Amino acid sequence: MTEELEKEEKTTTIITKMAKTDYPISELISRRWSARAFSTKPVEKSKLMSLLEAARWAPSSRNEQPWRYIVFTNDNPEKLKKAQSVLKEINDYAKRAPILICAIAKRTYSDNGIPNRLHFHDLGAANENMFIEAFNQGLIMHEMGGFDVQKAREVFNIPEDYEIGIMIVIGYQDTYHV
Numbered sequence: 001m002t003e004e005l006e007k008e009e010k011t012t013t014i015i016t017k018m019a020k021t022d023y024p025i026s027e028l029i030s031r032r033w034s035a036r037a038f039s040t041k042p043v044e045k046s047k048l049m050s051l052l053e054a055a056r057w058a059p060s061s062r063n064e065q066p067w068r069y070i071v072f073t074n075d076n077p078e079k080l081k082k083a084q085s086v087l088k089e090i091n092d093y094a095k096r097a098p099i100l101i102c103a104i105a106k107r108t109y110s111d112n113g114i115p116n117r118l119h120f121h122d123l124g125a126a127n128e129n130m131f132i133e134a135f136n137q138g139l140i141m142h143e144m145g146g147f148d149v150q151k152a153r154e155v156f157n158i159p160e161d162y163e164i165g166i167m168i169v170i171g172y173q174d175t176y177h178v
Contacts, residue, residue: 035140038097039174054133060122066106074098088146097171
């Protein structure tokens with residue numbers, strides 16, 4: 001091994017974490033964490049579709065599935081950049097990632113218009129399914145509350161019957177310099 005290669009191995013590393021659980025749980029859950037170092041490498045469409053499929057299979061009140069995902073990818077850099085404009089400065093790290101999603105939830109049941117008090121709970125369940133599948137696909141995912149909600153409503157043209165939940169960034173983990 002050359003001296004230069006040895007030096008590179010000592011200065012960059014992909015961070016992996018394993019939760020120290022009190023009782024045994026699935027490795028997909030115990031190694032899930034919210035990394036913030038995203039690579040600019042594009043995510044394959046099939047992997048993105050698998051994450052959205054995982055969300056689709058989350059449990060929800062009356063099987064309403066009130067969640068909706070507004071997805072932006074680096075396939076359309078102009079739209080992705082416009083979507084990134086709603087993020088607060090604290091989340092600038094997310095601008096390297098190739099996928100940004102605005103997660104929203106319908107406030108009422110579709111069949112009768114009655115308020116669905118569980119719409120946010122259901123959105124959270126769908127997001128968790130995405131998290132687990134992201135790790136299964138070799139990706140990282142990070143949810144962000146640091147964004148301008150009113151600007152997001154305008155930029156994404158979100159109807160009033162939908163509540164804005166969270167922004168999600170997805171991609172491959174980049175290296176950290178240690």
